[in-house]
Amino acid sequence: MQNSTTIEQFNAHVMGTYGRYPVVLENGAGRTASDEDGKTYLDFGSGIGTNSLGYCNENWAEAVCAQVRKIQHTSNYYYTKVQADFAEKLCETAGYAKAFFGNSGAEANECAIKLARKYSFDKYGKGRHVIITLNNSFHGRTLCTLSATGQESFHNYFFPFVEGFVNAEPNDIPALLGLLDDTVCAVMFECVQGEGGVVQLDEAFVKAIADECAKRDILTICDEVQTGCGRTGTFLASEQYGIKPNITTLAKGLAGGLPIGACLADETCADVLSAGTHGSTFGGNPISCAGGLAVLNTVTADGFLAEVNAKAAYFRRKLGEIPEVAGVDGLGLMLGIRLKTKKAGEICKACAENGLLILTAKEKLRFLPPLNIAYDEIDAGMEILSALLTQ
Ligand SMILES: Cc1ncc(COP(=O)(O)O)c(C=O)c1O
Numbered sequence: 001m002q003n004s005t006t007i008e009q010f011n012a013h014v015m016g017t018y019g020r021y022p023v024v025l026e027n028g029a030g031r032t033a034s035d036e037d038g039k040t041y042l043d044f045g046s047g048i049g050t051n052s053l054g055y056c057n058e059n060w061a062e063a064v065c066a067q068v069r070k071i072q073h074t075s076n077y078y079y080t081k082v083q084a085d086f087a088e089k090l091c092e093t094a095g096y097a098k099a100f101f102g103n104s105g106a107e108a109n110e111c112a113i114k115l116a117r118k119y120s121f122d123k124y125g126k127g128r129h130v131i132i133t134l135n136n137s138f139h140g141r142t143l144c145t146l147s148a149t150g151q152e153s154f155h156n157y158f159f160p161f162v163e164g165f166v167n168a169e170p171n172d173i174p175a176l177l178g179l180l181d182d183t184v185c186a187v188m189f190e191c192v193q194g195e196g197g198v199v200q201l202d203e204a205f206v207k208a209i210a211d212e213c214a215k216r217d218i219l220t221i222c223d224e225v226q227t228g229c230g231r232t233g234t235f236l237a238s239e240q241y242g243i244k245p246n247i248t249t250l251a252k253g254l255a256g257g258l259p260i261g262a263c264l265a266d267e268t269c270a271d272v273l274s275a276g277t278h279g280s281t282f283g284g285n286p287i288s289c290a291g292g293l294a295v296l297n298t299v300t301a302d303g304f305l306a307e308v309n310a311k312a313a314y315f316r317r318k319l320g321e322i323p324e325v326a327g328v329d330g331l332g333l334m335l336g337i338r339l340k341t342k343k344a345g346e347i348c349k350a351c352a353e354n355g356l357l358i359l360t361a362k363e364k365l366r367f368l369p370p371l372n373i374a375y376d377e378i379d380a381g382m383e384i385l386s387a388l389l390t391q
Contacts, residue, residue: 025041031374039355044358052252064290083284091264096248100283102263104261107283109188113145113186115273130164133150133167133187138151148165180216221249225250234305316328319367335367337365339365
């Protein structure tokens with residue numbers, strides 16, 4: 001695609017852990033990125049859901065640049081006002097007592113796992129450490145979060161994995177309840193499995209987890225790394241399921257494209273991780289917090305999520321009108337389509353060649369557009385996609 005020596009230079013010096021498209025992105029504005037040759041790409045992927053306000057959003061960039069000029073890092077031996085402001089706004093918005101900040105989704109989940117195990121250890125002693133996770137889940141790439149991930153394809157090469165994770169089948173209530181014995185300290189799940197292929201959990205299943213865990217003092221951990229921060233049309237996807245997990249993890253879109261991970265805990269477990277039991281050098285970095293605060297101010301502004309929902313309904317309807325589309329899955333602006341005959345990987349590549357960035361998830365095409373995408377941009381992207389799916 002792109003004739004660039006950058007790709008050669010890159011591949012010579014960066015480990016080949018990703019199957020990359022031959023596109024070298026250099027600039028971005030609004031919902032459009034451009035490459036080294038000036039070719040433009042409308043973005044329906046947001047850097048896998050991270051650029052929640054698109055590229056270089058004005059308010060966000062101002063807040064980030066102002067923080068860069070003020071103080072960029074302090075270590076967590078000191079306090080910063082920007083981390084306090086961000087934590088306060090995040091806890092208020094999500095309805096939690098306290099936050100721990102890391103730099104990624106995996107770290108947010110790692111924190112949740114440690115927190116749940118310590119909560120149980122403090123109250124019940126050793127042996128109650130099992131965490132139930134779901135088949136087809138994805139929780140991250142560290143050894144512990146890979147172990148938590150309920151997909152065999154991720155359990156290779158890096159043996160031994162971390163003990164104490166048991167997988168349950170999504171939406172099978174009796175099977176899940178049958179696993180809740182006195183070795184279990186938590187159940188961890190995504191309301192919509194993202195990397196697993198944009199697969200929504202049933203409301204009854206999620207409610208059954210919440211009810212039964214509450215009865216047994218087993219913590220619920222909702223991994224909202226991909227679904228959180230307005231992506232599904234509510235601030236948290238769990239709101240649409242009518243549950244309030246003890247722990248919610250966030251990352252991706254939370255700081256608008258800067259590295260961040262947050263583990264939010266409710267009153268039952270907010271003080272479990274005491275000084276010295278957990279930490280992260282960069283966690284709660286002032287620049288990421290400033291970016292995060294700008295995102296929160298936008299996402300919680302009057303009418304913003306109503307707009308996300310209206311655009312999501314429009315996006316979904318447009319996808320459903322393409323004859324090659326067998327079905328549309330997902331919630332809000334986290335959408336996946338099943339294709340009748342075409343291969344998702346090939347379409348994704350062809351879209352990039354034609355100036356549209358989209359994603360795959362398993363055999364589906366996945367869409368995580370910026371939350372502030374405009375209707376005419378949805379139309380423009382659909383035209384490219386529809387033409388490629390109709391050829
Ligand atoms: C649900 C979920 N949890 C955790 C992660 C890991 O996040 P990160 O790549 O930021 O470590 C991801 C990443 O795709 C995710 O979708």
